Amino acid sequence: MTASPSASLSFDAPSDAFLDRVRDHVRALPESGIVEVMNYGRNRPGMIPLWAGEGDVPTPAFICEAAAKALHGGETFYTWQRGIPELRDALARYHAELYGVPVDPSRYFVTGSGMQAIHIAVAMALGAGDEMILPTPAWPNAAAAAQKAGAVPVEVPLAYGPDGFTLDIDRIAAAVTPRTRALFINTPANPTGFVATHDDLKALLALARAKGLWIIADEIYGRFYYDDAERAPSFHDVMAPDDHVLFVQTFSKNWAMTGWRIGWIEAPPALGQVIENLVQYSTSGVAAFMQRGAIAALEEGEPFVKEQIARARLGRDLVADTLLATGKVDLVKPKGAFYLFFGIAGESDVRKLGLKLVDEANVGLAPGTAFGAGGEGFLRLCFARGAHQLDEAAQRLARWIAGRA
Ligand SMILES: Cc1ncc(COP(=O)(O)O)c(C=O)c1O
Numbered sequence: 001m002t003a004s005p006s007a008s009l010s011f012d013a014p015s016d017a018f019l020d021r022v023r024d025h026v027r028a029l030p031e032s033g034i035v036e037v038m039n040y041g042r043n044r045p046g047m048i049p050l051w052a053g054e055g056d057v058p059t060p061a062f063i064c065e066a067a068a069k070a071l072h073g074g075e076t077f078y079t080w081q082r083g084i085p086e087l088r089d090a091l092a093r094y095h096a097e098l099y100g101v102p103v104d105p106s107r108y109f110v111t112g113s114g115m116q117a118i119h120i121a122v123a124m125a126l127g128a129g130d131e132m133i134l135p136t137p138a139w140p141n142a143a144a145a146a147q148k149a150g151a152v153p154v155e156v157p158l159a160y161g162p163d164g165f166t167l168d169i170d171r172i173a174a175a176v177t178p179r180t181r182a183l184f185i186n187t188p189a190n191p192t193g194f195v196a197t198h199d200d201l202k203a204l205l206a207l208a209r210a211k212g213l214w215i216i217a218d219e220i221y222g223r224f225y226y227d228d229a230e231r232a233p234s235f236h237d238v239m240a241p242d243d244h245v246l247f248v249q250t251f252s253k254n255w256a257m258t259g260w261r262i263g264w265i266e267a268p269p270a271l272g273q274v275i276e277n278l279v280q281y282s283t284s285g286v287a288a289f290m291q292r293g294a295i296a297a298l299e300e301g302e303p304f305v306k307e308q309i310a311r312a313r314l315g316r317d318l319v320a321d322t323l324l325a326t327g328k329v330d331l332v333k334p335k336g337a338f339y340l341f342f343g344i345a346g347e348s349d350v351r352k353l354g355l356k357l358v359d360e361a362n363v364g365l366a367p368g369t370a371f372g373a374g375g376e377g378f379l380r381l382c383f384a385r386g387a388h389q390l391d392e393a394a395q396r397l398a399r400w401i402a403g404r405a
Contacts, residue, residue: 025150032140033351033370041358048393049364051354053139053190053339054258055312055384059293060304063255067293079288081276083110083264087291090298091264099236106269109276110291112283114220114250114263118145120278121246121265125182125214126151132216133175134184135167137192137341137371137378142184142218154180157374158194164332165194165341169203176211183208186218188225188232191371191380192341193334195225198233205238205245215245221337223254223305226313232336241268253338253384254305255297262290308384312338315383315390322394326401330377338384341368343377344401350379361400363393 019027034051041047082088091108095101111117118141126132128150134142136155143153156175158165172183185204187196196204208215217235225232235245250263265275279285316333320340323329331342347353350367357363357379368378383390 025147029144029147030140034366036351037354037358037364037366040355041364044358044362047358047362047364048389048396050381050383050385050393051364051366053382054252055256055308055338055382056386056389057256057308059256059260060301062300063257063293063296066296067289070289070292075288075292077288079285079291081279081285082272083108083286084288084291087295087298090295091266094298095236095266098231099234101236104269106272107266109265109267109272109279110286110294111263111265111279112286113261114218114248114252115141115145116261116283117248117250117263117265118142118216118218119148119282120275121214121216121248121267122146122149122151122182123278124246124271124274125216129179130181131177131179132182132184133172133180134186135172135189135194136373137165137368137375138184138186139190140370140372142186142216143372146184151181152179153184155373158192160374162332164334165189165192167194167196167200167204169200169207172204173207176207176213180211180213182214182216184216184218185235186220188219188221188334188336190221190337191339191366191368191375191378193337193339195227195232195334195336198238201233201235201238205235205243208244213244215243217245217247219247220250220253224309224312224338225336226316226333227335251294251297254308255301256304256308257293257297260290260293262286262294311386312384314387315385316340318387319381319383319390319394322391322398323401326398328401338382340381340383341378342381343368344379346404348377350375350377354379357397357400361396363396 088105088108092103092105096103122145126149130151131154132146133154135158146153154175156171159168219234222231239245247266251257320333328345329342354367366380368375
């Protein structure tokens, strides 16, 4: 006789029965404020989606081919937890070239994305009840990573004025408490385009030294810098070997590899075993064939990276100039990253505005409120796309702004 499903096998149990046993701090993780508008608009015909933090160019063929070759060549086994030696060597050379630091492969640890790099840094620095200070508006995932570790993200709004967003070190210092363990510093910043000056970085380091804090340095947009220098100011320029700085990094943006999920941490070699353990007990390493692709990116990717930066600079100017010409936007051209963060005169409810722009302009932007304190009244627009699409999006927005009156 075949058994028929009994009531006890029903899948209709009330959801609270499951949610009640999920740990409070995990259940309390916020839903992304960007996803609401994406879900609302993603299938609209002709929609120009500028809400996400990625470009429209697929990973270059030479990177894909290096990964495919390794995959077909049998690199399908468990691998080094810290990353394959060849990739760690390539990372050391890349950093030496870009930042003028000594070549030392033992400082580099391969992770399954910049996001995992952040989780590892947070896991080393923070525990239940500890506080992590972060200037906002900020990409929401860093605060959420702290919350996931049971820690408390403390938002400190950047100052905003005619020069755009700037760091107010006194506000940051005033937010330090006996529970503070880390400063999370993203420069150039998503979503504001804020770029810390060398003086800002020195002041942050001095504060971290005085209070015994970690600095988690997220400089993933460091190459996307529009001030006629090869890269933005970095903690590398001002730190000493004994400073407690953990760099979180990614292949996602420079080399158009967002879907690969591969990044790295740069940290003092003394932390090697701890980081190895954190990788071992989470993902147990990054696929070796993907790491071969990453080596190709570092070794052959310079012309591609430079092209992406030039394209982003053009995109920034194109959209910003069209919007500024309306005379109805509050917008300062960002010095770094690839986002405009701007307000439209008379539009304060940006959550509703994001949805309205989907309906009425067919352009997808992220509401500033998704990025924490200080984001009210702003919209984020990603300009890492081709000029044709950006021009069309800017025209649509300008027409929408003019048509409101
Ligand atoms: C500021 C910042 N840091 C880190 C990341 C992580 O990138 P990924 O997880 O794709 O490596 C992102 C992605 O958008 C970001 O904007």
